[in-house]
Amino acid sequence: MNRTRERARERGDVAPTVILTALTVFLVMFVIQVGLYFHARTVLNAAAEDGARAAQVRGGQTADGEATIDQILAGSPTLLADPTRRVSVDADTVTVVLTARVPSLVPFWSGTVTARSSGPVERFRPEPERGGTP
Numbered sequence: 001m002n003r004t005r006e007r008a009r010e011r012g013d014v015a016p017t018v019i020l021t022a023l024t025v026f027l028v029m030f031v032i033q034v035g036l037y038f039h040a041r042t043v044l045n046a047a048a049e050d051g052a053r054a055a056q057v058r059g060g061q062t063a064d065g066e067a068t069i070d071q072i073l074a075g076s077p078t079l080l081a082d083p084t085r086r087v088s089v090d091a092d093t094v095t096v097v098l099t100a101r102v103p104s105l106v107p108f109w110s111g112t113v114t115a116r117s118s119g120p121v122e123r124f125r126p127e128p129e130r131g132g133t134p
Contacts, residue, residue, distance in 0.1 A: 044115035
């Protein structure tokens, strides 16, 4: 009879191992997911900053910023899903807004990353426009 009880206890020891293994796999996948999210955010921020810089230079246009953004995002085709971009150039300011989805490794998680960059348009400004004395 003791032997039967020992076997029953041995079989019961498998359940905690299975649960801990599943939990460990989930936690590892979650850590990888967080890393992907932050890497995607970094790539998107770099693309937004470089796109704004390309459109800011004297004579720069919206197309210059979009081309720079496309070139940077082409280096990460599987990292960023459905990227959208908006580059606007007015008389004084360039603004770039990028949005993309990060692929999900963890069930029930969807991450969207947004990056924004803006700056002044480079152009010659006469002294009176700059606020100086003539």
